[in-house]
Amino acid sequence: MGTEAGIDTSEEAAVLARVRAGDASAYAVLVTLHAPIAKRLAVLSGAGSEADDVVQEAFVKAYQALPRFHEGAGFRPWLLRIVVNETRNLQRGRSRRALRELRVAAERTATDPVPDPADAAVSRDRRAGLVEAVEGLPDDLREVVTCRYLLELSEAETAGTLDIPPGTVKSRLHRALRSLREVMADA
């Protein structure tokens, strides 16, 4: 699953420099690189049918806010933070939609098995239980699990995406894993 941004930091800096110089077309490169994970994050965070709108909005806002982007921080977590915020805005006044989304994504795998060795490692029942357990986590814990494990962001990127200190990522992951372990043991 291509969640890696296929670009190194110096390349990214070069692209950003072009964008800042007024070459909006260079921005197409950043959109292309980061759209897949942005969409995934939006969906797994519960943006539902509006995930595409969230992603589009996030890219436009990221562009507009570019003067306040600090080089070196990485464009991806910075963008993903906007995706998270947009999705949260969307969800105000809504029920816990993310839960349903995660389940939908999981159900899809049941009918459309991915030929991935990792697939075999997690049996279907176990996986369904795990989805349920993740869904049952409080928002703050579910978010770190989504970023760190489901999307495979680094701890630093997770911190940047969720706008929390790295230490908080660690402690929340710890709590989340403990909670998940308990739920899975009871299952």
Next chain:
Amino acid sequence: MPDHLDLEAELVALGRTLVTEPPRPDLVTLVLARLAAVQPPEPAAEPPSVGPLQVVATIPSAARPTRVMRRRLGWATAAVVVLVLALVPPVRAAVLELLRIGGIVVREVPAPPATPTTTSPASRAAGSSAGGAPATPVTLRQAEQVIGADIGTPTALGPPTSVTVTHDGRVAELVWGSGAGTTRLDVFVGSLSWGYLKTVWEAVTPTRVADHDAVWIGSPHRVEWVDRTGDTHSEPPRLAGPTLVWVVPSSAGEVTYRLEGANSLEEALRVARSAG
């Protein structure tokens, strides 16, 4: 007791099995279209004045200001409004419409560059890739394999004189004839991730080719390519003549066809419709 590492690995494995839809294929065009309407990301930009514009509704409404965005939102909203206004003239409306065409970005520039001389599509057709290395002739079948899609060859033109693959194997170039009479067809699997960027300064005509969206660019325009690192290759900067672009869905994704060398829209459509 199962330790954290096992559970972590399990969660990663779970994440890899979760299927989510890919981003919509025209995301890049949509984003670029909206960027064209907002201020460049320079703090120096002044908030444009807001006129009597209720057309705002046609733009996706901005979400509530996030913490990060709040300071910026005032002028950003104003810029969007101005954008809408700027798009009201029919030509620009047409251009915006066309922004959705396959791997093509149509971009207006205020005035023609100083040095427009149209060169034959053949001038580099047999040509060099953006990197400058000469492209090796291949068979049509080989070209299809390299770009990863079947190529609908226009039967109206007969067998192509040459077939090459350029731009790191992403674009198949079919050429008929030579010299002034050259017709060239570029085919690539495109979403916008990679493709053409065009700069035009005159009207663009929307049309259809076999029920597919198409656009006729009847006036000279600059052809640029954007590679994955964002570098623009103009290979070398040249003006393309009248060009028909159409997009055909396929199992490999949208395939963009770019036909250059037909002298009129009618002729271009005749050729395009003969593509299998």
